[in-house]
Amino acid sequence: MSEKSWTEIDRTIGRLFASDPAAAAALEASEAAGLPAIELAPGHAKFLMLLALIRDAKRILEIGTLGGYSTIWMARALPVDGRLISLEASEEHARVARGNIERAGLSKVAEVRVGKALDWLPRLAEEGAGPFDLVFIDADKENNPAYFDWALKLSRRGSAIVVDNVVRHGAQDTTTHSGNVRSFMELVAKDPRVSATVIQTVSIKGHDGFALAVVTGEE
Numbered sequence: 001m002s003e004k005s006w007t008e009i010d011r012t013i014g015r016l017f018a019s020d021p022a023a024a025a026a027l028e029a030s031e032a033a034g035l036p037a038i039e040l041a042p043g044h045a046k047f048l049m050l051l052a053l054i055r056d057a058k059r060i061l062e063i064g065t066l067g068g069y070s071t072i073w074m075a076r077a078l079p080v081d082g083r084l085i086s087l088e089a090s091e092e093h094a095r096v097a098r099g100n101i102e103r104a105g106l107s108k109v110a111e112v113r114v115g116k117a118l119d120w121l122p123r124l125a126e127e128g129a130g131p132f133d134l135v136f137i138d139a140d141k142e143n144n145p146a147y148f149d150w151a152l153k154l155s156r157r158g159s160a161i162v163v164d165n166v167v168r169h170g171a172q173d174t175t176t177h178s179g180n181v182r183s184f185m186e187l188v189a190k191d192p193r194v195s196a197t198v199i200q201t202v203s204i205k206g207h208d209g210f211a212l213a214v215v216t217g218e219e
């Protein structure tokens, strides 16, 4: 199947299954603000929402907010007393995301914290923000091993951890990320605290994949 065909099919999937007006408005506002278009494909963002629903998630942690597109989709799955914390290094991205979350009517359940995720994660542990039922890791790929470790510390048995871009920046990539991310896949595969797999994907974002790990033991 050609890239053109899967791109067309992915647009149809997005239109049929993942057309949320607030999420679409968030993308428009993010583009207008000059943010890079590196958010999830719509069908994949909807998948995260479904995962949160399957897990009956009350607490969600996201690492890498950008304009809040995936944040909005995941926050949609939360009950009124649920909570989503999203960590974002860029003040500008966080500013745009907060506006998008506000306009989506989700600012009571979703908040963006600005700063490097590795500075925030120990603080979240200190303040007892976890355990999180779903963790979505989608920031700087070099720190994925540390983010994964923190995700486990902040989770409990049954929590789901999703790590994006483990194919694009891994096996297929010839950049300096390559070695890091491939060894990250090996690290997840042999971690005794989780049962995990990697799903390859094709979408409007090209060929990629994400890791899904379910916590099987207590931290």
Ligand SMILES: C[S@@+](CC[C@H](N)C(=O)[O-])C[C@H]1O[C@@H](n2cnc3c(N)ncnc32)[C@H](O)[C@@H]1O
Binding pocket: 038, 039, 040, 063, 064, 065, 066, 067, 068, 069, 070, 071, 087, 088, 089, 090, 093, 115, 116, 117, 118, 138, 139, 140
């Ligand atoms: C791929 S984008 C996130 C996309 C978003 N999850 C979505 O699908 O809508 C990655 C984001 O991670 C942020 N980021 C990069 N390094 C970071 C770090 N050390 N701590 C927190 N955020 C970081 C970037 O500024 C960028 O906004």
